[in-house]
Structure formats: structure tokens, C-alpha cells
């Protein structure tokens with residue numbers, strides 16, 4: 001039995017909803033985490049099918065306010081993906097004895113969502129992690145915490161959809177924040193890549209922030225590996241849209257209307273500012289999608305430098321706020337090779353095959369030109 005025919009995102013909501021606990025999340029041949037059903041324990045109640053966001057007409061909100069913003073604290077700006085908005089939210093939640101969920105890698109390179117408990121935890125959630133995190137292990141914890149406080153959950157739109165499916169009815173205490181999402185590679189790819197680099201011990205993995213757009217691996221606060229996004233095999237394949245999870249290529253969340261109360265992203269396409277003199281290097285885009293989102297923005301804006309912008313300016317400049325990327329030729333070749341050759345070899349072979357394909361295409365065009373004269 002398949003829970004969804006519509007490209008599983010790995011959100012894990014089906015597993016959490018199953019009353020007999022017969023669903024486990026495991027890797028498929030592309031190393032994507034997907035649900036497997038133990039049919040011996042299944043009672044055919046279809047709760048999993050009905051919970052799955054991929055099987056539902058979801059309700060999206062149209063953004064009605066847009067801001068360019070960044071944290072007033074320079075350390076937040078330096079160490080965050082863009083303006084440190086999620087970091088500001090995490091600190092505000094902590095200071096008000098409320099709850100914030102974000103993600104980071106553990107020492108075994110597992111990317112997991114967790115409850116932020118301290119300033120040290122805030123430093124962990126900062127920055128974009130370019131692989132898929134396990135968010136489903138905290139859905140029930142979020143449900144518990146909603147009984148006695150306000151919860152902010154930051155994640156990819158498909159994770160927000162998974163969480164909302166588990167929470168059920170709209171809950172005033174839950175503020176959902178989605179990232180505009182380019183796509184996430186299965187976390188196993190990053191593990192394989194780091195394993196192939198022969199790195200045994202890691203403390204921190206960075207893609208954005210202090211060493212922006214470089215894959216940087218630290219151990220004991222020392223950099224033990226660092227390569228630019230164009231030079232590192234994994235990072236360059238991520239940007240080429242070669243190694244995303246299958247569901248990302250026709251992602252149903254890659255559009256202007258949103259699943260969350262607030263959307264945060266890099267503010268690509270930002271034009272001249274009106275009221276702010278000094279520009280941050282990496283300004284954030286904030287889209288307000290619901291009244292709950294606006295109320296929350298009004299609470300945290302004292303910690304931000306911000307300016308109101310036109311909603312269309314925010315949406316137009318950002319590809320993933322307009323449409324999903326579609327599966328390109330590189331992704332198709334990579335997915336064919338991966339089960340046979342593994343990660344790094346498949347990326348390298350894909351690049352070689354792609355270059356040959358481009359050369360043949362150019363040669364054919366030239367020959368056609370020559371014969372038609």
C-alpha cells in the first residue's frame with residue numbers, strides 16, 4: 001500500500017498519525033526518507049492517507065505585507081543565513097519563556113529539529129543547512145507545548161504542512177514560519193560526502209553566515225575543511241538543482257501564496273531603500289501571510305531594522321516564490337547513477353555526461369547550419 005501517489009516529501013505526518021505504530025521512516029533507493037508500512041500490523045484505517053498533506057487541498061494565505069529586515073545585533077547578521085530573523089525569533093521566545101523549534105546537525109551529521117533551550121542552542125539553529133532535517137520527531141512535543149505557551153516552528157513549507165496536519169485545528173498559540181525553499185537533498189547525501197572527504201569528527205557544519213556560500217566544517221572551533229560553493233562537489237550539485245529530493249522538483253509550496261503565518265527568505269531583487277541609510281550585506285525578506293503572523297512581527301520588530309516594501313517586489317525577485325524548479329537533465333542523470341555509483345562519483349559522472357551532451361548538441365546545431373546553407 002502507498003500512502004501518497006503525489007511525491008512524498010518525507011514530512012513524517014503519516015507515521016505520527018498511525019494508531020498501531022506500523023509505519024517507520026526509512027531510506028528508498030535514492031536515500032530519501034519515506035514511510036514503510038508493516039502490513040501485518042496495519043488495520044487499514046486510512047488515517048495515514050487522510051493525514052498526508054500531499055493528498056489534501058491545503059489552505060494557503062496570500063501575503064499582504066512585506067518587509068526588508070535584519071537583526072539590530074551585528075553578531076546575528078554575521079552568523080545567520082541572511083538577516084538573522086529566525087535567530088531574533090528564537091531569542092524572543094526564550095526571553096518570554098515560550099518555545100522555539102529549529103534544526104542543527106548532531107556529531108553524527110544527522111540533521112534534526114529540536115527545542116531551543118539556551119543562547120548556545122540559538123547559535124546552533126542559525127544559518128541554512130542544505131540537507132533535509134528530521135522534523136517529525138518533534139511534532140508531538142510541539143502539540144504538548146502548545147498547551148502552556150506560544151510555539152514558533154521554523155522549517156521548510158512541507159515540514160510546516162506536516163506539523164499542521166498533526167496539530168489539526170488552527171491553534172492560536174502556534175506561529176508557523178516557513179523558509180522559501182530551493183529544495184533539500186536527502187541528509188544521507190551530505191553524510192556520504194563528508195565520509196568521502198575522510199573527515200571523522202565534526203562539531204559544526206556551515207553553508208551560510210560567517211563563511212557565506214562555503215561548505216565549512218569545524219572541529220573544536222578549528223576549520224578542518226572549507227570549499228567554495230562552486231568548488232565543493234556537494235555544494236555545487238545543490239546549487240545546480242541536481243541532488244534535491246524528488247518531491248522538490250514539482251514542489252506544491254513553491255508559489256506566492258503560503259502555508260505559514262510568516263515566510264522568511266533572502267531578499268533577492270530588492271530595489272533602493274527609502275528610509276534606511278546603511279544596508280546589511282544579506283537582507284532578509286519577511287512576508288506576512290496572516291493576522292497572527294502580523295501580530296507576532298509587531299512583537300519582534302523592536303529587535304529589527306526594517307522597512308515596508310511592496311509585496312510584489314519581494315515575490316518577483318525570488319524564483320521559488322513563483323514556481324518549482326522542475327527536474328533538469330542533471331537531476332535525471334544523477335538519479336539514474338546514484339543507486340549504482342554512490343554520491344560523489346555520481347555527481348562527477350553527471351557533470352562529465354552533461355558536458356558531453358552539451359558539446360554534441362552544439363556540434364549537431366553547427367552541422368545542421370552547414371548543411372542547410
Ligand SMILES: Cc1cc2nc3c(=O)[nH]c(=O)nc-3n(C[C@H](O)[C@H](O)[C@H](O)COP(=O)(O)OP(=O)(O)OC[C@H]3O[C@@H](n4cnc5c(N)ncnc54)[C@H](O)[C@@H]3O)c2cc1C
Pocket residue numbers: 079080081082083084085086087088101102103104125126127128129130131132133154155156179180181182183184264265266267268284285318320
Ligand atoms: C534548504 C534551504 C533552501 C533555501 N532556499 C532558498 C531560496 O531558494 N531562496 C531564498 O530566498 N531563501 C532560501 N532559503 C532561506 C534562506 O537561506 C534563509 O534560511 C532565510 O532567509 C532565513 O534566514 P535568517 O537569517 O532569518 O535565519 P537564521 O537566523 O540564520 O536561522 C535559520 C533558520 O532556518 C532553519 N533551517 C536551517 N536549515 C534548515 C533546513 N534544512 N530545514 C528546515 N529548517 C532549516 C533553522 O532551524 C533556523 O530556524 C533556503 C533555506 C534552506 C534551509
Ligand code: SF4
Pocket residue numbers: 017018019020021022023037041042043044045046047048049
Ligand atoms: S491504514 Fe491505519 S494502521 Fe494502516 S498504516 Fe495507515 S494509519 Fe497505520
Ligand code: SF4
Pocket residue numbers: 003004007008009010011012013014015034035051052053054162
Ligand atoms: S508526504 Fe508526509 S505524510 Fe505523506 S506519505 Fe510522505 S511522509 Fe507520509
Ligand code: SF4
Pocket residue numbers: 009156157158159181182183184245247248249251252253254
Ligand atoms: S522544495 Fe518543497 S518539497 Fe522540497 S523540501 Fe522544500 S518545501 Fe519540501
